[in-house]
Each structure stands twice: as C-alpha cells, then as structure tokens.
Amino acid sequence: MQQLIAYTIIGLTTGAIYAVAASGLVVTYTTSGIFNFAHGATGMLAAFTYWQFRYAWGWPAPLALLLVLGVIAPLFGALVERVVLRNLRDTAEVVKVTVTVGLTVAMIGLATWLWPPANRERFKGFFDGNSVEIFGVNVSWHKLIAFGCAIAVAVGLRLVLYKTRLGIAMRAAVDDRNLAELNGARPGFASMVAWAGSASLAGLAGILLAAEVGLNIVPLTLLVVSAYSAAIVGRLRSLPWTFVGALILGLLEAYTLWANGSSWFPREIGGFSTSGLRGALPTIFLFVVLIALPQARLRAGAVRIRERAVVPSWSMSLLGTGLLIAFVASLVGLLTRANTLQLSNGLVLAIAALSLVPLTGYAGQLSLAPLTFAGLGAVIMAKLPWNGSVLALLVTVAIVAAIGALVALPALRLQGIYLALATGAFAIMVTVLIFNQSNVFTNGAVDVPPLQIPGLDLADPAQKAIFLSVAFSALALVVVTVRRSRLGRRMVAMKDSPLAGATVGMNLTGTKLAAFALSAGIAAFAGALNTGKVTADLYSFDQSLPLVLLVVVGGVSAISGALFGGVLLGANALLATIVPTLSNVTKVLPGLAGISLGRNPDGAVPQIEENFAPVGRHLPSIVIAIAGAVVLRLLTGLGVIGNWSFAVGLAVWVLAVVPNLPALLAGSAELGRRFAVGMGLLGVMGVAAGLDWATLLNASGWRLLMIVVIVAVAGPAARSALDTTVRTPAVSPDLIGIDRPFTPAEILEAERAVGAVR
Amino acid sequence: MSATLEVTGVSVHFGGVTAVDDAHISADAGSVTGLIGPNGAGKTTLFNVITGVQPATTGTVTLEGTDISRLPTFRRARLGMARTFQRLELFWTLSVLDNVLVAAEQAGDPTPAETAQRLLERVGVGQLAGEQAGSLPTGSARLVEVARALACEPKVLLLDEPASGLDETETRQLGVLLRSLAGEGLAVLLVEHDMSLVMEICDTVSVLDLGRVIASGTPAEVRAHPMVIEAYLGAA
Numbered sequence A: 001m002q003q004l005i006a007y008t009i010i011g012l013t014t015g016a017i018y019a020v021a022a023s024g025l026v027v028t029y030t031t032s033g034i035f036n037f038a039h040g041a042t043g044m045l046a047a048f049t050y051w052q053f054r055y056a057w058g059w060p061a062p063l064a065l066l067l068v069l070g071v072i073a074p075l076f077g078a079l080v081e082r083v084v085l086r087n088l089r090d091t092a093e094v095v096k097v098t099v100t101v102g103l104t105v106a107m108i109g110l111a112t113w114l115w116p117p118a119n120r121e122r123f124k125g126f127f128d129g130n131s132v133e134i135f136g137v138n139v140s141w142h143k144l145i146a147f148g149c150a151i152a153v154a155v156g157l158r159l160v161l162y163k164t165r166l167g168i169a170m171r172a173a174v175d176d177r178n179l180a181e182l183n184g185a186r187p188g189f190a191s192m193v194a195w196a197g198s199a200s201l202a203g204l205a206g207i208l209l210a211a212e213v214g215l216n217i218v219p220l221t222l223l224v225v226s227a228y229s230a231a232i233v234g235r236l237r238s239l240p241w242t243f244v245g246a247l248i249l250g251l252l253e254a255y256t257l258w259a260n261g262s263s264w265f266p267r268e269i270g271g272f273s274t275s276g277l278r279g280a281l282p283t284i285f286l287f288v289v290l291i292a293l294p295q296a297r298l299r300a301g302a303v304r305i306r307e308r309a310v311v312p313s314w315s316m317s318l319l320g321t322g323l324l325i326a327f328v329a330s331l332v333g334l335l336t337r338a339n340t341l342q343l344s345n346g347l348v349l350a351i352a353a354l355s356l357v358p359l360t361g362y363a364g365q366l367s368l369a370p371l372t373f374a375g376l377g378a379v380i381m382a383k384l385p386w387n388g389s390v391l392a393l394l395v396t397v398a399i400v401a402a403i404g405a406l407v408a409l410p411a412l413r414l415q416g417i418y419l420a421l422a423t424g425a426f427a428i429m430v431t432v433l434i435f436n437q438s439n440v441f442t443n444g445a446v447d448v449p450p451l452q453i454p455g456l457d458l459a460d461p462a463q464k465a466i467f468l469s470v471a472f473s474a475l476a477l478v479v480v481t482v483r484r485s486r487l488g489r490r491m492v493a494m495k496d497s498p499l500a501g502a503t504v505g506m507n508l509t510g511t512k513l514a515a516f517a518l519s520a521g522i523a524a525f526a527g528a529l530n531t532g533k534v535t536a537d538l539y540s541f542d543q544s545l546p547l548v549l550l551v552v553v554g555g556v557s558a559i560s561g562a563l564f565g566g567v568l569l570g571a572n573a574l575l576a577t578i579v580p581t582l583s584n585v586t587k588v589l590p591g592l593a594g595i596s597l598g599r600n601p602d603g604a605v606p607q608i609e610e611n612f613a614p615v616g617r618h619l620p621s622i623v624i625a626i627a628g629a630v631v632l633r634l635l636t637g638l639g640v641i642g643n644w645s646f647a648v649g650l651a652v653w654v655l656a657v658v659p660n661l662p663a664l665l666a667g668s669a670e671l672g673r674r675f676a677v678g679m680g681l682l683g684v685m686g687v688a689a690g691l692d693w694a695t696l697l698n699a700s701g702w703r704l705l706m707i708v709v710i711v712a713v714a715g716p717a718a719r720s721a722l723d724t725t726v727r728t729p730a731v732s733p734d735l736i737g738i739d740r741p742f743t744p745a746e747i748l749e750a751e752r753a754v755g756a757v758r
Numbered sequence B: 001m002s003a004t005l006e007v008t009g010v011s012v013h014f015g016g017v018t019a020v021d022d023a024h025i026s027a028d029a030g031s032v033t034g035l036i037g038p039n040g041a042g043k044t045t046l047f048n049v050i051t052g053v054q055p056a057t058t059g060t061v062t063l064e065g066t067d068i069s070r071l072p073t074f075r076r077a078r079l080g081m082a083r084t085f086q087r088l089e090l091f092w093t094l095s096v097l098d099n100v101l102v103a104a105e106q107a108g109d110p111t112p113a114e115t116a117q118r119l120l121e122r123v124g125v126g127q128l129a130g131e132q133a134g135s136l137p138t139g140s141a142r143l144v145e146v147a148r149a150l151a152c153e154p155k156v157l158l159l160d161e162p163a164s165g166l167d168e169t170e171t172r173q174l175g176v177l178l179r180s181l182a183g184e185g186l187a188v189l190l191v192e193h194d195m196s197l198v199m200e201i202c203d204t205v206s207v208l209d210l211g212r213v214i215a216s217g218t219p220a221e222v223r224a225h226p227m228v229i230e231a232y233l234g235a236a
Helices: A001-034 A038-055 A061-083 A094-115 A141-163 A165-175 A175-183 A187-213 A215-219 A225-235 A239-261 A277-292 A316-332 A337-352 A356-362 A370-383 A392-410 A416-435 A461-486 A484-495 A498-503 A508-529 A541-555 A560-574 A580-599 A607-617 A619-637 A643-666 A672-690 A700-720 A743-752 B043-051 B075-077 B098-106 B110-125 B136-151 B170-182 B196-203 B219-224 B226-234
Strands: A131-134 A137-140 A445-448 A533-534 B005-014 B015-029 B032-036 B056-062 B082-083 B156-160 B187-191 B204-209 B212-217
Touching: A001 A038, A001 A137, A001 A141, A001 A187, A001 A225, A001 A239, A001 B212, A038 A094, A038 A187, A038 A215, A038 A484, A038 B056, A038 B226, A061 B098, A094 A215, A094 A416, A131 A141, A137 A141, A141 A165, A141 A239, A141 A533, A165 A187, A165 A643, A165 B056, A175 A700, A187 A215, A187 A225, A215 A225, A215 A416, A215 B032, A225 A239, A225 A277, A225 A416, A225 B032, A277 A392, A277 A416, A316 A337, A316 A461, A337 A356, A337 A370, A337 A461, A337 A508, A337 A541, A356 A484, A356 A508, A356 A541, A356 A560, A356 B156, A370 A416, A370 A445, A370 A508, A392 A416, A392 A508, A392 A743, A416 A445, A416 A541, A416 B136, A445 B226, A484 A498, A484 A508, A484 B098, A498 A508, A498 B056, A498 B075, A498 B082, A508 A619, A533 A743, A533 B082, A560 B032, A607 A643, A619 A643, A643 A672, A643 A700, A672 A700, A700 B056, A743 B082, B005 B043, B005 B226, B015 B032, B015 B043, B043 B056, B043 B082, B043 B156, B043 B187, B075 B082, B098 B110, B098 B136, B136 B156, B170 B187, B170 B196, B196 B219, B204 B219, B204 B226, B212 B219, B212 B226, B219 B226
Parallel strands: B032 B187, B032 B204, B082 B156, B156 B187
Antiparallel strands: A131 A137, A445 A533, B005 B015, B005 B056, B204 B212
16 A cells, blocks of 8 residues: 555656646647647756756756746747747648757757766755655655646646636637737747747756656657657647646556566566566557547648659669769778778668658658668568578568558558657657667677678678668669659658548558558668667667658658768768867757758758759760769779879769859850859869878868868859859739839739629 | 439538538439539538548438448549549649549559540640649649549549639630530539539539528529528528
8 A cells, every 4th residue: 555655656746747748748739830849858958957057056946947947948949939940830740840850859969968978966856855754655845846836837827828818819829820810919929938938848847857767868858758648648739638648647657667666577578578668658658549549530721832843763763873883882992991881871871761752752651760660670680590691681671561561550540740759659669678678689789690692792891882872772763663653653642632632532541551661661671781780779769860850851752862861860970070079069960950941841952953954964964974983083093192082072073063064065154254164163173182181181070071161162153153044033923013003904904803894 | 213422411510510401412413513602601511521521410422322421531432423622632742644643543544644644635734744733823723633533433523613713714614524524424513603604504503501402403493592592692
C-alpha cells in the first residue's frame, strides 16, 4: 500500500509536468496551426539557462525563475513566431514540420555547444531537502510545487482563453483567421502571445523535469514526446483531455518503474532486456493513442502549391548518375584513407536520404525515421546466417520493407503531422527497445560484413566508395522508374489532393503502403551497405532529424536533393575540422538550414539545376564541360597540380564555369564582353587549380569553405555580366487604375466582368 | 426500372445545423439533371454524400439499384461515379495529361495515354496537355477536371459549377458537350448558377433550398414554381 501511494505520487508529479508542457503545445497549435516540434527543446534550453543563473552564477532562485520564465522564454517564443513561423502560412505541412524540426536540431546544437557535458553540476529541485509526509510517504516540496503548477496552469489558461479579450481573439484565429482579421482582431498578435506563453510553459516544464531526471539534453528534449502523447489524447485541441492524457501517462510510467523494480517482473523477454521499457513508454503510449485516433476525413481545398514538379527524364537521370560514378571514381584515388571513409559515409547518408524521395517527395508522407530503417537493415544484415552475401542483402531489404509496411499499416489512417509523429515514435521505440539492447549492438556496435561480389574487395575503402556511388545510382534509377510509372503518378496525385485521388478511384491506403515499403527498402540498403563496425547511435532518432532536414532543404522531390542532403550532412562533419572550437558551429548549421526553409520551400537544388538547363541543350558546351574535367584529371594524374587543387578546380569548373558556357559561347551579349568574362573565368580557374591549396590551408574544412566562396562569387558574377535581358518590373493587375489610368479596353472588360454590359 | 442514381431521404446534420434535409434526387441515364438553389442550400454537401466524402446522417444512395451508402469514396468511383469540384481539386504538381492519365489508369483503360489525350481534346484543352496543372487559369482547370472525371469511365457524372470561370463561348461549348455525353447514355447531375445554361440543357431540374428539395420538374415547370421564385427572390 505504502509503495502504491509512493509510486502514485511520483506518477502524478510526472503527469503534472507533462500536463504543463502539453498545454503549451496545444496553445500554439490551436492559435497558429503549426505543430511545434521544438517545444521540448525550448524547455531544455530554458532549464539550462536557469541552471546557468541559479547554480553556475549562484543567483537566487526567484530572480532566475523570473528572468527565464518571465523574460527570456517569452521573448524567445515571440521572436521565433515573428521571424520564422509567420512565413509559413500557406506552405505544405511537410515544410511546416521540417522548419520546427530545424529549430529543434539548432537548439540541441546550441546546448551542446554552450554547455559541454563535463561542467554541469547537479540540478536540484525547489526547496531541496524539504518534504512533507502524506499517507506515510515522504513527498518533497518540489513534487508538490510541480503539482501546484499544473493546477495553476489549468486554471490560468481557462481564464485567459475564455475570459479575456486576447484569449477570445486567439480562439477566433483558430476558427477562421481571415474572418477574425476582418472583425478587427489581430491574429498575428494573438499568435505571437500564444508562442510567447507557450515557450514559458515549456520552460517551466523543462525546469521542473530537470530536477527529476537530471540536466541532460536528450531526455529533456524528448519531453516533447510525452507532451505530444498527452496533447494528442486531446487531439491537439482540448485542454481537459490533454491533462487527462498527461496524468495517465505519468501514472503508467511510475507503475512501470515500480514493476521493473519488483521481483516478479521478468528481467528479460525472449532475450531482450526489459530495462528500457520505461524509457520507451511515452512513445508506446503515443503510438497507441495515434492508432486509436479516428480515421482522418478527406478534406477539400488542396493547397495550390507553387512547387515546380518536373518528371525526371531518362537522359538526364542516366547522365547525372553516370557523372556521379565518374566523379567518385576519379576522386577516390586522390583522397586520403580518412577522407575516402568520409565520402563513403556521405554516400550512405545519401542512400538513406534517397529513401525519403518517394515517400515524402512524391507521396507527401513525412517520415522522421529514415535512419531507423537503415539501422534495422544493418542489424539484420549482420545477424543473418549467410551475412555478406548478395542473397542476405536482398533478404534484408525484403524484411525491412515488410517492417516498413507493417509500421505504416496502423499509421495509414493518419495524415500530416500525426503520421510524422507516429514515425518519430516508432524511431524512438526501436532505438530504446532494440538498438540499445546489448545483444543487438554488442558493446554498442555491430559488425556489418562487406558484401561479397566476385572480383571486388569491398573492405577496401576506395572500392567501397565507388561501389556505394554505383548503388546510389542504381537505386536512384529505381526511384526514377517508379516516378515515371503508374505508381509514381498515383503517389504524386495522392500528395496533391487525396480527395480527388479517392474520387477517381484510388485506394489511398494501398498507395501509402507501397510508398512506405519502398522507402524502408531503400533505407535498408543504406544500413546493409554501410559495412564495418557501426555503432547504434549512428541510427538513433536524433540522427534522423538533421538528415530529414537537409533533404527537405535540398529539395525532397528531386533525387539530386537527396544526394545534396546526404553529402552535405557528411561534409558537415568534415567542416568541423576547420578549427576545433568552430566545430560547434557545425552542430547548429543543419538546424539553421532547416529554419531557412520557410523562405524557399522548393528546396535549393531545383534552383541550382535551373542554371544547368541551358547546358543540356547546347552540345558544344557539354563537350567543353567534359573536356575541361578530363584535362584537370590528367593534370593531376601527371602530378602537375595537387589533389586539393584538382578538387577546388573541378568544383569551380562544374559549378561556376559550366553553367555559363552556353551564354559565353552563343549568348546574346556583345563579343567583347563575352571575351572579357571568359578571360575572367579562366583567371579564376587558374587560381582555383593553380594554387597549392594543400599547403596554403591546413584544414580540409577551410578548403571546402574556399570552394564555396569562389563558386558563390564567380558563378553569379559571370551570369549577371552575360545577362542581356532587360528587366521591366512586372505590373500587378491589381494596381491598374491606381498607378495609371484605365485604358478603354480595360474599362470595357471590367464592365463586362461585373455584368454592366454584355 | 429505377434511375441510374437514386438519392433517397438523405439528411446531413452538422451539430445543430441541418445542411441537407430529407433530400430525394434521381439522375437517369441519358439525361442531364440540374440541381439549383441559392448559396448554402446544400448542393455541394449533397454531392459529397453521393460520392462518399461526407457520411449522411440518414438516407441511402443507390447506383444502378445497388445500395452504395456504406462504400468508401474510391469504391464508389470504381462502380462508375465521377465528379468535379466547385473549388478546384486538380493534382496541381502533375502535368495536365497526367491528371487525366491517373484516372484513366485507375479505370483500367488498356490505352490510358491515348484516352487521356483524346478526352482533353474533347473538352477543348488538348493543346494544354504538357502544361503543369498548377499553372492553368481557372476556366481551363475546370475543363481538365471534366476530362479527368470522364476518364473514370463513369455511369454518373456529377459536375459542381463547371461553368464558373468559363467565358460565354466556352460555356456554350460545355453545354454542347454535356448534351452529347448524355446522348451517349451518361447520367449527368449538374450543379450550376448559370441559369441560362441550366434551363437550356437540363431535362429535369431540382431546386434545393435550406437543405430541402422544394421543387422538381422540367425547366419550364421549375421556373414557374412559386416556391422557387420565393427562394430566389425572397417572399413577395
């Protein structure tokens, strides 16, 4: 009995903290329609900031609390709303979620940067050491305070939302934003206040929780998962149900903890340790609640997205994959062993990124678990009896594809944000319950054997890198085939308008299932081909997030976008070599890239590709482009220029010179100007390929940075010099009659439109 | 012999609001049935019930004598029900041709690409096949929706304000097209605000007001019906 009460109190405390966090989530979702993935990370940062004030600098607790919860957190929330999220109205759900995922990744990066694990003292609860006895159980004041906070939040929110003018404006903004605006409410302001308040609630929850679970980045960030589960019980709208959900989850966790410590509870089930059960409980709960949600109704009003969608052509796909293989093959001979391994790593990530193209890019289903499926591929490939054989590879892929379909099955009824969360819950569940098992990843690592192909030695880093580029190319062509097939058209149709899809007879469930199985299968290749000793943390949930981010930034509906995302994540690690202290910047970079997405929802790569389009239509340019690359390679092979000069020269040639070749050779600019620009580019090439970068700059990261700088300056400069089109500002039809008088024809047209004349 | 499409006693309640109230509608093969009424009369809701997008609170929908009230949207489509949308629902990032192609493939057409091109030409937008749907003006987009619906090889064609956004010539051509489709044995159910079009091409017209069918008959009968005049012009 004593124990029951004790664990009930623990459960209620945890539940109260979850309730505080979850209510913040509900408030932002209902006022802005954006699901704030970064809610937990906000709480985590607030807890660290509080620790800094309270313990590192020794300020009194009330002052620290007031500063964190009353000033810093609300300012942060309001800033995020104003700067990042306000641009996101009328963008696709995938972009909205990705941007808040970007925030999360950036905040995790910031915290690891500012507070390295070494110098964190113990985080104490409020009035540490004080307790009262309730039913013979000692309850710390901290727990009572947590519970009191939850009640205060519940009462306070109720009052604010229903009794104040601002609260009514907030609720009106949910129902019909435009109508609320017409009636004089300021939904923008209401939404900003909601985000500010929500950040404070996240901070409060983070500080309360930090005293219970310790000041650690990942557990505090994952507070958001528990908050999601609770909020989803309330379907992201109802605060009372959210509180019920939070308390149930808290109690479940406490009782699991109790059971785990009891003698009757099995230590192992089927060789799997049950110790991770409690950690996985919030995600299991989330998964169950999501599945219990009613079927999503088909909705009218598909967003008419400006996104450009080009069906990949065979000629371009073959050319692109051929170039990739040629590039990797010519590069590996010049790279050091360590850099070759980095390259392979980037290619593995690119294959995992490719798995998102059919699922997210074509079918519009956001998955937060690409690396989880890759991890499953690695584990199965390593554990199969004939591991390393081609047969084992195929079996692995088939099993993981089946798992993908199986996971998708219950989640199929969900749409948008709910589905993304379900995949996230799955990722965490697999990480905690499977990858963290010592008999799965022995001592945290699993040995994936190299694939045995006659005539190849894939244990050799160079051969492995080339093989991975071939594998990526082959899988990319599979994806192209799918996109050009019936299934591909169905996937895109489903993304564009599920409603119209159903009314032309599409079984959306079947299409989603196919997309999930295909995606999981491709990801399995990434895991199974990433041979050698691989650690479990490579495939954990927090690794999937930056990958998803960078792929969406690159452009998730294009294969080149996936390559961009994967390679960039790999290069990001290389960038960390610039200056060790600057390596922290690279922790924040992927997140910042994700946040910037709000301004360019199409992704970066489609825009880059647009620059190359004229080259494909101009044969002399193609010939010169290839000849230039061959000359560079020959010069390197003969020892005239160094390896790094080759890398810099090739990058500048391909990215800055080649796109300008058609305009240079056959453009409309006058001959003298074309000649001058050509000479200028030649000079830049001379610098890029002529200087000995290996001795000039001592870190690979700096050299990469130099490439980026030269390309970013020389390419656009040449383009604008060659551009002869005269720009006239586009006249908005709305301005006719305001900035200039109507013409007689326009008057007639207007009169016809309103029915004044026929 | 029952009509191709029979809607019997359908009501839809949204909380306390009654959007459709005991509606009876039928559409016969070979004829164009008009469904008119003021804004908010429940026309689109009724279309949603018929296609299975919106569950009815009570009532049944039958297609060629089979009760389809409980079937999901895609099954109804496969049985021969096709529709267009008042607020356009094209596959915006697909090409115009692919929009129609998807539907033709679903219908099991042996030569879907040819069929799709032929249908686009039939509705008068054949030259737009290669464009991306998202770049179309509203009028052309409506016609593409009609072509897509036809690619489903429907028995019943439900059109939700297909003429809005079309100019006079295009509207006249649409009227001719709908008549010829009916002539091929299709049951066409038309929601439209363009009264001259409705009166010209419909065989029968039902009038919906506040969720109820207040009048049914030939265009001439409906035009003269006192309740229709009241619903449109207000009480005298």
